[in-house]
Amino acid sequence: MKHYLSIDDIDSIPSWLSLAAECKKAPLKYRKLGEGKVLGLLFFNNSLRTRLSTQKAAFHLGMHCMTMNFGSEGWALEFEDGTIMDQGKAEHIKEAAQVVSQYCDVLGVRAFASLTDKEKDEAEMVLNGFKKYASIPILNMESATGHPLQAFADLITISEHSQKKNPKIVLSWAPHPKALPHAVANSFIKMMGQNPQFEFSITHPMGYELNQDLVQHIPVSYDQNKALKDADFVYVKNWSAYQPYGAVLNNDPHWMLTQDKLGQAKFMHCLPVRRNVVVEDRVLDGNNSLVIQQANNRTYAAQVALLKILESL
Amino acid sequence: MKHYLSIDDIDSIPSWLSLAAECKKAPLKYRKLGEGKVLGLLFFNNSLRTRLSTQKAAFHLGMHCMTMNFGSEGWALEFEDGTIMDQGKAEHIKEAAQVVSQYCDVLGVRAFASLTDKEKDEAEMVLNGFKKYASIPILNMESATGHPLQAFADLITISEHSQKKNPKIVLSWAPHPKALPHAVANSFIKMMGQNPQFEFSITHPMGYELNQDLVQHIPVSYDQNKALKDADFVYVKNWSAYQPYGAVLNNDPHWMLTQDKLGQAKFMHCLPVRRNVVVEDRVLDGNNSLVIQQANNRTYAAQVALLKILESL
Amino acid sequence: MKHYLSIDDIDSIPSWLSLAAECKKAPLKYRKLGEGKVLGLLFFNNSLRTRLSTQKAAFHLGMHCMTMNFGSEGWALEFEDGTIMDQGKAEHIKEAAQVVSQYCDVLGVRAFASLTDKEKDEAEMVLNGFKKYASIPILNMESATGHPLQAFADLITISEHSQKKNPKIVLSWAPHPKALPHAVANSFIKMMGQNPQFEFSITHPMGYELNQDLVQHIPVSYDQNKALKDADFVYVKNWSAYQPYGAVLNNDPHWMLTQDKLGQAKFMHCLPVRRNVVVEDRVLDGNNSLVIQQANNRTYAAQVALLKILESL
Numbered sequence: 001m002k003h004y005l006s007i008d009d010i011d012s013i014p015s016w017l018s019l020a021a022e023c024k025k026a027p028l029k030y031r032k033l034g035e036g037k038v039l040g041l042l043f044f045n046n047s048l049r050t051r052l053s054t055q056k057a058a059f060h061l062g063m064h065c066m067t068m069n070f071g072s073e074g075w076a077l078e079f080e081d082g083t084i085m086d087q088g089k090a091e092h093i094k095e096a097a098q099v100v101s102q103y104c105d106v107l108g109v110r111a112f113a114s115l116t117d118k119e120k121d122e123a124e125m126v127l128n129g130f131k132k133y134a135s136i137p138i139l140n141m142e143s144a145t146g147h148p149l150q151a152f153a154d155l156i157t158i159s160e161h162s163q164k165k166n167p168k169i170v171l172s173w174a175p176h177p178k179a180l181p182h183a184v185a186n187s188f189i190k191m192m193g194q195n196p197q198f199e200f201s202i203t204h205p206m207g208y209e210l211n212q213d214l215v216q217h218i219p220v221s222y223d224q225n226k227a228l229k230d231a232d233f234v235y236v237k238n239w240s241a242y243q244p245y246g247a248v249l250n251n252d253p254h255w256m257l258t259q260d261k262l263g264q265a266k267f268m269h270c271l272p273v274r275r276n277v278v279v280e281d282r283v284l285d286g287n288n289s290l291v292i293q294q295a296n297n298r299t300y301a302a303q304v305a306l307l308k309i310l311e312s313l
Numbered sequence: 314m315k316h317y318l319s320i321d322d323i324d325s326i327p328s329w330l331s332l333a334a335e336c337k338k339a340p341l342k343y344r345k346l347g348e349g350k351v352l353g354l355l356f357f358n359n360s361l362r363t364r365l366s367t368q369k370a371a372f373h374l375g376m377h378c379m380t381m382n383f384g385s386e387g388w389a390l391e392f393e394d395g396t397i398m399d400q401g402k403a404e405h406i407k408e409a410a411q412v413v414s415q416y417c418d419v420l421g422v423r424a425f426a427s428l429t430d431k432e433k434d435e436a437e438m439v440l441n442g443f444k445k446y447a448s449i450p451i452l453n454m455e456s457a458t459g460h461p462l463q464a465f466a467d468l469i470t471i472s473e474h475s476q477k478k479n480p481k482i483v484l485s486w487a488p489h490p491k492a493l494p495h496a497v498a499n500s501f502i503k504m505m506g507q508n509p510q511f512e513f514s515i516t517h518p519m520g521y522e523l524n525q526d527l528v529q530h531i532p533v534s535y536d537q538n539k540a541l542k543d544a545d546f547v548y549v550k551n552w553s554a555y556q557p558y559g560a561v562l563n564n565d566p567h568w569m570l571t572q573d574k575l576g577q578a579k580f581m582h583c584l585p586v587r588r589n590v591v592v593e594d595r596v597l598d599g600n601n602s603l604v605i606q607q608a609n610n611r612t613y614a615a616q617v618a619l620l621k622i623l624e625s626l
Numbered sequence: 627m628k629h630y631l632s633i634d635d636i637d638s639i640p641s642w643l644s645l646a647a648e649c650k651k652a653p654l655k656y657r658k659l660g661e662g663k664v665l666g667l668l669f670f671n672n673s674l675r676t677r678l679s680t681q682k683a684a685f686h687l688g689m690h691c692m693t694m695n696f697g698s699e700g701w702a703l704e705f706e707d708g709t710i711m712d713q714g715k716a717e718h719i720k721e722a723a724q725v726v727s728q729y730c731d732v733l734g735v736r737a738f739a740s741l742t743d744k745e746k747d748e749a750e751m752v753l754n755g756f757k758k759y760a761s762i763p764i765l766n767m768e769s770a771t772g773h774p775l776q777a778f779a780d781l782i783t784i785s786e787h788s789q790k791k792n793p794k795i796v797l798s799w800a801p802h803p804k805a806l807p808h809a810v811a812n813s814f815i816k817m818m819g820q821n822p823q824f825e826f827s828i829t830h831p832m833g834y835e836l837n838q839d840l841v842q843h844i845p846v847s848y849d850q851n852k853a854l855k856d857a858d859f860v861y862v863k864n865w866s867a868y869q870p871y872g873a874v875l876n877n878d879p880h881w882m883l884t885q886d887k888l889g890q891a892k893f894m895h896c897l898p899v900r901r902n903v904v905v906e907d908r909v910l911d912g913n914n915s916l917v918i919q920q921a922n923n924r925t926y927a928a929q930v931a932l933l934k935i936l937e938s939l
Binding site for chain 2: 662664666690692694698699700701704707708709710711712713715716717718720721722724725726728729730
């Protein structure tokens with residue numbers, strides 16, 4: 001039984017990429033694989049792309065979907081062991097995960113970082129709670145510290161649009177009015193960092209250093225202009241500070257990505273994106289934006305992850 | 314590729330009516346037409362009839378449905394061009410519509426009038442936003458200024474129950490505690506007004522004049538009793554003032570429809586209806602009420618609209 | 627046409643039990659029975675097990691499901707006759723039930739007790755409102771006074787784990803921070819009480835007497851320790867007072883079920899359960915807990931109820 005919790009669960013990137021290409025060409029080819037199987041999708045947070053693309057992927061594989069907004073439709077979950085549950089939480093993850101495992105064959109879970117409790121977020125309290133107590137495979141639909149479906153869709157997109165053997169790819173921080181999680185940035189960094197063919201670097205203002213366990217040997221620059229020079233792909237994303245955890249240190253509009261800064265590079269973003277805050281209209285409306293293709297590839301990323309899970313059952 | 318945005322998108326009313334009759338007799342006859350196709354239903358507002366009847370219609374056509382309450386499950390959408398999105402809106406319609414187009418083959422959208430911003434409502438900001446940026450057919454599940462699925466279901470109902478060649482049909486305003494949109498009235502007026510065989514008129518209190526572009530040559534009376542005389546069908550509906558836009562000018566209970574006023578006419582309403590405010594119990598519980606049949610015909614109206622869309626793909 | 631409103635709608639318990647066992651062994655055996663049929667699931671309250679297990683059961687029977695959170699997605703319903711609906715309620719149960727009957731073949735309804743209006747709760751205002759005006763079979767997914775799907779799942783679980791001809795079964799009240807309905811306790815009592823082979827009794831603190839019409843000749847003890855002695859199955863559940871209706875009289879932690887009290891008996895609870903308030907961790911995490919099996923049997927309880935309904939159409 002295989003999970004898809006992080007990109008570490010991809011056994012072979014080349015074979016996943018070629019499977020994604022195959023699914024994109026013939027989406028219904030594996031429609032018998034999921035027949036009679038139930039995919040439960042549990043949302044602890046809002047979702048547009050993940051919600052619809054994962055259902056679409058399941059549909060391609062012949063699976064039956066049951067979606068549930070856990071917060072508003074179910075019961076508030078307790079994740080701590082040994083608690084006296086006399087407050088707001090009505091159900092413990094131990095029961096919830098075991099119970100749901102009996103109604104589903106695969107379980108998708110979406111649960112963002114709290115950005116207030118670093119320890120719980122790092123421990124992936126919700127995702128790992130389900131992993132620990134469920135008896136079925138778990139599909140990460142964005143967790144506190146990672147978004148592996150997004151990262152795989154991003155990789156598919158880069159592989160489709162790369163015209164060089166060693167493309168230069170830059171992850172650039174951008175301003176945003178709200179504190180956002182690190183999940184997308186984390187998974188993208190892991191995905192890019194493990195491919196030696198990519199010339200990958202990160203740029204962000206001082207203070208926005210990400211988890212150093214992930215960044216490790218990847219070059220980081222505080223000078224956005226220098227970092228973006230001659231880039232082939234610029235991935236823009238806001239994140240809040242990692243230290244102090246979840247803080248919005250500055251919203252310097254000079255970090256917004258402009259067409260001038262982008263030059264001839266391809267523009268990437270996971271969406272939703274705030275126009276003229278994160279990136280200017282000219283970029284999104286220009287020919288070098290890949291954001292719509294990235295979103296389209298979410299379907300095939302989910303389809304490959306589900307397919308690998310189904311094959312492991 | 315055909316949309317169903319307004320009743321203007323009906324190419325031939327007689328052929329749509331006969332197709333509706335055919336679908337009603339043999340609901341699953343066209344169940345192969347939608348096989349492998351995905352219908353996305355995006356709700357920006359509450360819905361009972363539209364939500365269930367459109368899913369039922371899709372089921373009859375073999376389509377796969379994905380429903381989503383956009384407001385609570387997705388991201389607040391920005392519709393203006395060029396905005397600096399540093400406030401509450403997290404995603405722009407340009408991205409949302411393009412993205413969703415990749416996950417669905419047909420897209421239903423329900424988005425009521427704001428009743429506060431006449432210009433945006435008249436421009437059908439939400440519906441036309443999706444139409445402009447989506448690359449797939451759009452199905453109007455009630456928009457700011459029209460409800461063409463309701464109007465077609467109403468026409469089916471009238472055609473089933475009319476015993477005259479030239480039935481007299483009256484649209485009568487009724488009191489209501491809240492400000493309601495003009496969508497149902499608008500589409501009904503357009504539908505009735507374009508059929509020269511119908512003797513169609515409107516009655517409402519002074520001040521509740523609707524958009525004159527729609528009403529045009531249709532007789533309007535401020536005298537409800539006179540207007541209802543010898544009617545064959547009385548369609549009752551509240552709407553707020555068009556000028557000043559969205560105002561509740563009066564709630565005169567004398568405008569409530571009673572059995573005495575109805576006489577031998579058939580009673581119609583789109584539902585939901587407030588009993589003993591809009592219409593008295595005796596009418597709704599009497600044999601001349603067609604409201605349940607109207608609601609039933611919503612399934613076949615949606616089925617025909619979807620069928621025409623599917624044929625155009 | 628058969629409903630499943632209460633356990634009184636079970637025509638033969640032995641045949642339902644053997645059908646449940648058959649469905650559990652071969653879940654898809656009757657998958658043709660529901661083909662082309664639509665199950666509507668209307669939720670007036672939150673739900674995890676019922677929501678997912680009923681959909682799973684419908685999937686096993688080949689039915690198509692449409693779920694709806696009536697409160698947040700539809701219109702507030704009026705249930706009184708003759709009301710002037712000028713307040714918050716937008717639609718009357720008369721219309722809602724008739725309308726929904728046209729879109730579905732079977733209708734599941736979940737509507738908890740208000741615990742404030744005893745008369746309306748006892749009259750099963752919501753459930754019976756749908757029963758009265760709908761023209762299709764109604765499936766009770768927990769109503770004000772009963773939860774017959776849970777009670778049947780409980781019976782399946784007991785029948786699977788009973789090693790005696792005359793097991794001793796005890797229903798024990800437990801503390802809880804919130805006022806909870808009587809539905810689960812009521813249906814369990816009815817289910818147990820009508821089986822002469824069960825040695826069934828109830829224990830609760832003074833003041834927590836349940837509806838005497840249900841309890842009748844069943845032994846009730848205020849002494850939990852004495853009641854639990856030599857029990858084979860201990861079903862733990864909180865409920866609020868029946869008189870004064872809905873009151874929380876005490877939360878005496880001594881009534882929490884502990885492993886010491888449980889002894890060798892099997893532990894049962896409908897879930898969700900508050901750990902270390904209703905029952906201590908050791909019990910739930912021990913080998914004698916049947917709560918996960920009970921939840922699993924919810925699927926087969928629903929499947930048998932739906933199967934019987936489908937056969938009656």
